[in-house]
Amino acid sequence: MKIQEKLHSGKFRIIAILTLTAGILAIPLIAMQFTDEVKWNLTDFIMAGALLLSTGIAIELVIRNLKTGIWRTVILVFILLVLFLIWAELAVGIFGSPFAGS
Template identity: 50%
Template sequence: MITQKQKTVTIYALPLVLLCIPLLGNLFSKEINWSVSDFLIAGALLFTTAFLINLVRNRIKKQSQKVLICILILLALALIWIELAVGIFGSPFAGS
């Protein structure tokens, strides 16, 4: 059985693993060109998401509410990420 501490460590380790993918791409490919600010923004988004999901996991008692709130958090992450990458809403900080 996985303990509470192991679940928390896993939640916070996942952003690091996800950030290793573009880092390796930056090192070995010319097609991926992330700057330091790209890594900082992605890290902030991913770790904020991990923090919020961990907060929901610890504070909300009903399983159905946990799932719904976590889905909403992940949807918000996806929309912000897509906006920063390609600018689906046309905001001033949209990507090209």
């Protein structure tokens, strides 16, 4: 199998999603060891992990089912926009919802 084919295989992308999620979650975990400014508990890690994994899987599904085109781009941008809005709401409460972090 060529390298190009391996990079575009679904198995490789799933491994990349899991690795990136673990890497992103490792940032606050490591930061908590060196500073008191980062104070995450188990619920924070679970919520962030669920949010990142669901976003990654949604992106993977779009990539698998829509080969090219404007709709694929629009849906991917929408997924990322939803990720950033939920993340911001959980972090600082920009909309003032009951589950806001502020």
